[in-house]
Amino acid sequence: MQFLSDNNSKRKMYFPVRGKALRLPIYFPSISSVKTGLSPFDYFTILQGLGQSHFLVSAFDIDKSFQREEFISNLQEIIQNDGSIILMDSGNYESWWMRDKNWxxxxxxxxxxxxxxxxxxxxDNQLPPNDIIENVTTIANSISASQKISxxxxxIPIIHCNKEYLVDAVLELHSQTNYEMVSIPERILGEGLLERIATxxxxxxxxxxLDNYTYIHLLGTGNxxxxxxxxxxxxxxxxxxxWCQTVVNSKTAVLYHFQQRELILDDCNFCKSGLDYTLSTLGHNINFYRNWMKEIQDAIETKKEIDILKVWFDSDFISALGKIWH
Ligand SMILES: [Zn+2]
Structure with missing residues (x-):
């Protein structure tokens, strides 16, 4: 598959942030108040307890937290003391679900x-104008207003648009502003895995x-x-x-309902621990995601992409991939 080897020679294996080098590809466990069991501050505390080196938190959830001041000072402390890398979302996802028009x-x-x-x-504007230049200008203005403050x-820009215009919109953004990472909601990439992979x-x-490498972040991708x-x-x-909504079968990488870990116990330290159900399940999941991303990183680094595909997918699916990556 020519694309895989072409891209392997171009892709970056690390992303530099605050003097650290994050190994790529990377999965940020997200913390959100929407469709989850615990409060954002509790998830934050658990991730810190698990020694998670990077995570995503929502600005909306920080602002609305019952522990707002403590949340803010703990996050500041992490940055000052060279702790985990913190990625923050604007909070539009949460404010939309909470129907808070004041955000x-x-x-x-x-x-x-x-x-x-x-x-x-x-x-970000979840309902952007159809006109690409107008859409991108709004994004560029939003970045510049926030960059002045922080x-x-x-x-990092987020682009919402029809997938047919995605490449044009990303290139237009390049002509309007400098950025090294662009983020795109996974749901706009198309219907089904193959279409999303093709996009x-x-x-x-x-x-x-382009001359400089641009990192791609996908929002809402954790399967x-x-x-x-x-x-x-x-x-x-x-x-x-x-990581906090489901439980993963570490042998098959299939996600189960959060309450079904007893069906798929493994020999990780958390399944063997006496911790309560929620804590041990979150620990089990985080442990899996660390190993899973390492498996992907190692496969890319050693140019064994085809081998990893053969481990996880059947030959029909791999030949469908071959049509995209020929
Ligand atoms: Zn386990």
Whole structure:
């Protein structure tokens, strides 16, 4: 598959942030108040307890937290003391689900100014105008308004548009502003895995023609198979809630209902521990994601992409991939 070897020679294996080098592809476990069991502050505390080196938190959830002040000071402390890398989302996902129409660019910027993150996604427009230039100009303005306020964070653009216009929109953004990472919601990439893989592959090919490498982050991608396939398609970074919404079978990489871990116990330290159900399940999941991303990183680094595909997928699916990556 020619694309895989072409892209292997171009892709970056590390992303530099705050003097650290994050190994790629990377999965950021997301913390969110939407469709999850515990409060964002509790998830944050658990991830810190698990020694998680990087995670995503929402500006909306920080602002609305019952432990708002403690949350802000703990995040600041992490940055000052060389702790985990913090990626912050604008909070539009949460404010949309909570139907909070008062969450505006200024609200996001009011959290950004506390310097509680290393990287932050821009305040995004979920219903953008159809006109690409108008859409991209709004994004460029949002980035510039937030970048002026934040000392600690690089602001990362999010592009919402029809997948047919994605490459044009990303290239137009390049002509309007400088950025090294672009993020795209996974759901706009198309229907089904193959279409999504094809969309990312096309975008990666277009970006590889530019002088500087542009990292691709996919928003809302945490299914293990999607992480593997979209990494090979050229995405570098992901965030998702699966680590706290489901439980993963570590032998098959299939996700189960969060309450079904007893069906798929393994010999990880958490399954063997006496911790309560929620804590041991979250630990089990985080442990799996660390190993899973390492497996993907190692496969890419040793140019064994085809071998890893053969481990996880049947020959029919691999030949369908071959049509995209020929
Ligand atoms: Zn386990």
């Amino acid at each position: 505006v660019l200024d609200s996001f910027n009011s959290i950004l100014k506390y310097n509680v993150s290393d990287l932050a996604f821009c305040y 000392k600690s964070s690089s602001i 990312v592959t096309n975008l990666r090919k277009a970006l590889n023609n 293990p198979f999607s992480l593997l396939l979209l990494s090979l398609a050229g995405a570098d970074s992901f965030d998702g809630l699966e």
